[in-house]
Amino acid sequence: MASSDPSKRPRPGPWPPGAAAPESGPAMPPSSWAKRTGFRPKFSGETNATDSGPISVQPQPKPKEPEPNLDLEAGRVRPTPTSNGELSPVPEKPGHQKDKDKVVRKRRDSDGGGGAGAGAGAGKGSRPNGQAASGGETAQGTGAGSRRATRNEEVVDMLPQTVVEDDGFISKQSHMKYELRDSPGLVPIGLYGFQHYLSMLGSLILIPLVIVPAMGGNYEDTANVVSTVLFISGLTTLLHTAFGSRLPLIQGPSFVYLAPALAIINSPEFLRLNGNNFKHIMKELQGAIIIGSAFQTILGYSGLMSLLLRFINPVVVAPTIAAVGLSFYSYGFPRVGTCLEIGAVQILLVVIFSLYLRKISVLGHRIFLIYAVPLGLAITWALAFLLTEAGVYSYKGCDANIPASNIISDHCRKHISRVKHCRVDTSHALNSSPWFRFPYPLQWGTPVFHWKMALVMCVVSIITSVDSVGSYHASSLLVASRPPTPGVLSRGIGLEGLTSLLAGLWGTGTGSTTLTENVHTIAVTKMGSRRAVQLGAGVLIVLSLIGKVGGFIASIPEVMVAALLCFMWAMLTALGLSNLRYSEAGSSRNIIIVGLSLFFSLSVPAYFQQYGISPNTNLPVPSYLLPYAVASHGPIRTGYGGLNYFLNTLLSLPMVIAFLVAVILDNTVPGSRQERGVYVWSEAETARREPAVAKDYELPFRVGRVFRWVKWVGL
Numbered sequence: 001m002a003s004s005d006p007s008k009r010p011r012p013g014p015w016p017p018g019a020a021a022p023e024s025g026p027a028m029p030p031s032s033w034a035k036r037t038g039f040r041p042k043f044s045g046e047t048n049a050t051d052s053g054p055i056s057v058q059p060q061p062k063p064k065e066p067e068p069n070l071d072l073e074a075g076r077v078r079p080t081p082t083s084n085g086e087l088s089p090v091p092e093k094p095g096h097q098k099d100k101d102k103v104v105r106k107r108r109d110s111d112g113g114g115g116a117g118a119g120a121g122a123g124k125g126s127r128p129n130g131q132a133a134s135g136g137e138t139a140q141g142t143g144a145g146s147r148r149a150t151r152n153e154e155v156v157d158m159l160p161q162t163v164v165e166d167d168g169f170i171s172k173q174s175h176m177k178y179e180l181r182d183s184p185g186l187v188p189i190g191l192y193g194f195q196h197y198l199s200m201l202g203s204l205i206l207i208p209l210v211i212v213p214a215m216g217g218n219y220e221d222t223a224n225v226v227s228t229v230l231f232i233s234g235l236t237t238l239l240h241t242a243f244g245s246r247l248p249l250i251q252g253p254s255f256v257y258l259a260p261a262l263a264i265i266n267s268p269e270f271l272r273l274n275g276n277n278f279k280h281i282m283k284e285l286q287g288a289i290i291i292g293s294a295f296q297t298i299l300g301y302s303g304l305m306s307l308l309l310r311f312i313n314p315v316v317v318a319p320t321i322a323a324v325g326l327s328f329y330s331y332g333f334p335r336v337g338t339c340l341e342i343g344a345v346q347i348l349l350v351v352i353f354s355l356y357l358r359k360i361s362v363l364g365h366r367i368f369l370i371y372a373v374p375l376g377l378a379i380t381w382a383l384a385f386l387l388t389e390a391g392v393y394s395y396k397g398c399d400a401n402i403p404a405s406n407i408i409s410d411h412c413r414k415h416i417s418r419v420k421h422c423r424v425d426t427s428h429a430l431n432s433s434p435w436f437r438f439p440y441p442l443q444w445g446t447p448v449f450h451w452k453m454a455l456v457m458c459v460v461s462i463i464t465s466v467d468s469v470g471s472y473h474a475s476s477l478l479v480a481s482r483p484p485t486p487g488v489l490s491r492g493i494g495l496e497g498l499t500s501l502l503a504g505l506w507g508t509g510t511g512s513t514t515l516t517e518n519v520h521t522i523a524v525t526k527m528g529s530r531r532a533v534q535l536g537a538g539v540l541i542v543l544s545l546i547g548k549v550g551g552f553i554a555s556i557p558e559v560m561v562a563a564l565l566c567f568m569w570a571m572l573t574a575l576g577l578s579n580l581r582y583s584e585a586g587s588s589r590n591i592i593i594v595g596l597s598l599f600f601s602l603s604v605p606a607y608f609q610q611y612g613i614s615p616n617t618n619l620p621v622p623s624y625l626l627p628y629a630v631a632s633h634g635p636i637r638t639g640y641g642g643l644n645y646f647l648n649t650l651l652s653l654p655m656v657i658a659f660l661v662a663v664i665l666d667n668t669v670p671g672s673r674q675e676r677g678v679y680v681w682s683e684a685e686t687a688r689r690e691p692a693v694a695k696d697y698e699l700p701f702r703v704g705r706v707f708r709w710v711k712w713v714g715l
Contacts, residue, residue, distance in 0.1 A: 178529040180248065180479040180696055186535075192527045193536030195370060199525060200250055202373045202568045203515050204233055205553050207253040209561045210331075211509045214265050214625060217278035219429035219554055227550035228439040229253055229508045234540035236499035236512045241530050241537075245484060245492030246697050247475050248533040249518045251499055255572055256324055256467055256655065257510035260460045261285060262628040263649045264453050266621055271632065279444045286447035286504045289511050292457025293500035296465060300494025301713055305465065306486040314582040314677040315590050316662040317470040319597035320463060321516060321576025323658035325569040326602060331624050332569060335562030339422040342384050346563035349376035354567075369524055373564060380560055384424045393422045421559050433551025439544060441505045452642040456649050457511075461500070463655050464513040465493050470579050473679055474519040479528030481692040482682045488697045489681065491713040516575050517568075583677025590675070593665045601658035608652040611635040627652070 178184060178192065197204070208229050212222040229252070236251040270281055299305050336343030350372050358369035368375065387393065398412035398419055420426060472492060476483045484492070492514075500511030522528050543549050583590055609626070612633035621629045634648025650656055666676065687693040698704050704714055 176479060176528050177526045178532065180246075180481075180528055180530055182529045183531045184529075189529060189532045189535050190539075192525070192529065193532035193534075194539065195365075196521060196525060196527055196533060197250065197536045197540060198374055199370045199521050200252075200515065200517055201377075202564050203255075203517050204229065204250075204252050206561055206565055206568065207255070207258055207510055208508070209554065209556060209558070210258065210565070211261050211265065212278065213558075214262060215278045215281045215509075219427050219551075220432050221278050223429045223433045223547065223550040223554040224437070224439075224443075225507070225509060225550075226553045227437060227544045227547060228443070228506050230540050230550070231439045231544035232499075232503050232506050232508050232512055234537040234544065236502060237537035237540075238534055239499055240492065240495055240514075241534050242700055243491075243703070244495035245472055245488055246530065246699075247472060247484075247492075248479060248522065248528050248530045249471060249475060249514045250521075250533060250537075251496070251512050252515050253503075253508055253510040254464060254467065254513045254515060255328075255569070256464045256513065257289075257460060259324075259327055259628065259653050259655070260456055260649075261510055262625065263631065263652065264288060264456070266625055266629040266631075267453075267645070268632040271621065271629070282444045282507055282509065283446065283448045284450065284453060285509055286444070286507050287449035288453035288457040289504035290447060290501055291449065291454035292461045293497050293504055293511055295458040295497070296461035296500060297494050297497030299461070299465065300490050300492070300497055301710075303487075303490055303713065305490040305493045308465075309469070309486055309489065309679070309681070311663055311667050312466055312469050313666055313679060314470070314579040315593055315666045316659065317466055318577050318579040319594050319601065319662045320466055320655055320659040321470065321579070322573045322598060323576075323601040323654040324463075324467075325571070325573030325576065326598070327605070327654035328565065328569050330627050332562060332566040334624050336559060336566065338417060338562075339557075339559040342380060342387075342422055342557070343559045343563040345383065346376055346380040346560050347566055349379055350564070350567045366524070373567070377556070377560060377564060380563075381424065381556070384422065384557060384560075388423045388425055393419055395419060421557070424555075424557055427555040427557075429554035430548065430551040433554075434547040436545060437547040437550070439506055442507070444507045447504065452645045455646050459650055459656060460653075461497065461511070463659055464496070464500075464511065466659060467516055468493060468496060468514045469679070470576075471514045471516055471518055473582075473681075474579070475522055475528075478519070478522050480696045481690070482687070482696075483680065484697055485682045485684050485687050485714075487684060487714045494713060516572055520571065520575055580677070582679070584675045587671070587675050589669055589671050593662060593669065596665065597658045597662040600661050601654040604657045605652045605654050608634050608648060 178188075183189065205226060208222060208225040212225050215221075217225070233250065233252040237249075240246075240251050241248060264285055265281055267284075270277060270284075273280070299308075336347070353368040353375055354372035358366060360366065360368055395412065398416060469489065472489055473483055496513050500513060503510065503512040577594075580590070580594065585591075605627070609630050611630075612635070613626070630652040631645045631649050634644065634652065636644050636647045636651075638644055682693060687697065699714070
């Protein structure tokens with residue numbers, strides 16, 4: 001029988017069967033995609049040969065025929081199937097178990113969604129993209145899994161109480177503190193729920209701080225919109241975790257909606273308006289969001305989303321979401337530069353906390369990694385307050401509240417920008433906010449509907465659905481027993497349409513959808529309890545009723561908002577590209593598709609944004625918002641103004657271009673399922689038979705029984 005010591009196993013090579021392998025020294029690290037990701041092929045032709053040169057082999061004159069049940073890949077005898085289909089145990093050599101217990105298994109601790117997703121998926125005997133491995137494949141992969149565990153010599157982090165399954169993978173229980181249906185008690189759930197929402201603070205509150213000033217709103221308007229966003233986020237999260245995908249995913253104002261919202265805000269018909277145009281533009285946004293949300297609802301509940309799933313794969317999702325983050329490069333650092341000493345410190349602090357101090361643990365919590373954004377914001381805000389009180393930004397005779405056009409002194413004109421952007425006492429949002437305010441529907445007035453803006457939001461709703469598909473799959477590998485069925489996914493997309501419709505009625509300025517940052521937060525906090533997210537959503541609703549909370553958030557200086565957005569958009573780009581871990585990222589096919597998608601997602605919109613603009617062009621738009629005013633000067637100029645608006649606006653959005661290029665190339669260029677990394681979802685019949693899957697995704701209060709006839713939106 002072959003030796004079970006991984007370091008002494010013969011390396012497969014071109015020598016005849018039964019020949020002795022040459023001495024090769026210490027085991028080499030895995031050198032192929034299949035070895036690194038844990039993919040178990042049904043054939044055993046994969047070798048560990050490297051590029052160091054040919055392997056010299058001394059052929060044996062009399063090759064010995066191998067035993068019929070000998071697994072050369074694993075280096076041991078295959079289990080023999082019995083009459084009932086089960087695998088009989090393989091007798092082990094004396095002392096084999098003792099030697100195996102001495103092997104020290106180490107693993108890399110995942111700080112983000114990528115490794116976490118793979119580790120969690122593997123913990124259940126799954127392939128990297130969530131496909132459940134059969135019993136035979138799991139048994140055959142035992143030897144390969146053991147080799148992977150021992151070859152990983154580089155220690156990144158050692159976690160106590162790490163449970164290793166028989167196949168060599170880390171079990172899911174050792175990775176997550178609480179999984180989907182865990183309910184450890186009110187106090188732990190409350191603490192973890194608060195931690196979960198606090199770690200995603202930037203994603204929840206930053207979008208209103210961008211769009212409301214762009215609409216001409218004042219500090220009071222910003223505070224009211226922030227309170228509305230918190231209320232809708234809590235309400236829609238409760239609905240989604242109960243009647244949607246049922247995964248612990250926070251709903252909120254997605255960055256996918258930000259660029260289309262800014263494009264509508266800078267429409268030609270709004271540029272020449274005078275005064276406070278906030279309510280007028282908000283009603284236009286509400287109308288577009290309501291129509292787009294209704295389209296997404298039909299897309300989900302009609303079952304069309306289940307049909308579209310065959311075209312949505314990791315190679316499509318990755319560049320689409322990455323383009324969302326990359327599209328704001330012209331806004332981020334130019335706004336940070338208005339007060340560089342404050343903005344740069346903010347960025348550096350968040351980077352130091354999230355990278356250099358990420359492994360520092362206090363009471364079992366990696367506070368710097370989990371709370372990088374709120375900690376960086378608090379320290380920078382305190383520093384700016386001390387500088388303001390020390391008079392660093394005080395200039396004699398200069399008042400930040402005086403419009404720049406009314407300033408006569410050259411001294412004040414020179415320093416007015418620093419006074420407005422560096423001082424922290426220029427906002428009156430906190431003082432003017434009431435203690436109690438209840439957000440209510442149609443608080444800004446009756447929505448206004450225009451078909452050209454509504455069509456733009458309909459296309460955007462497809463992009464948000466693509467984003468949610470990636471989030472559903474990655475989060476299910478972390479917290480659930482299996483990925484959801486196509487019906488559950490369609491149900492989640494349909495409910496996201498309904499929740500976005502609520503956001504349109506209440507007037508948040510954007511739709512409400514699954515935040516991409518959920519996957520990173522779950523992997524970092526190791527908290528996947530649905531109850532914790534629901535309790536946190538309830539707390540969020542209560543906080544939204546306190547007007548001073550919205551006023552406090554609205555008083556965050558603009559330069560700090562821009563600095564945080566630089567980090568959030570970079571994270572969003574990386575999270576989008578992390579979806580490539582489910583495919584062969586080194587494949588030339590995938591490299592070319594992703595590269596073309598990302599390049600054209602920046603180059604094509606740049607053509608539309610720069611067309612017709614010259615140094616003498618006088619547009620009443622700040623320079624950092626010029627890319628979103630393309631509808632007034634785009635290259636498409638037909639006889640129909642509404643069609644011009646729709647096409648110029650749509651083709652100036654990087655995420656739309658990335659999606660179109662990726663979905664066309666990925667579904668027309670030949671490639672195997674393994675190479676493309678096709679998402680694998682649970683089958684409906686299998687989900688109904690397995691109690692764990694049914695408990696993960698079935699609707700509460702026996703609601704699912706009422707709608708059993710709707711086969712395409714459930715288990």
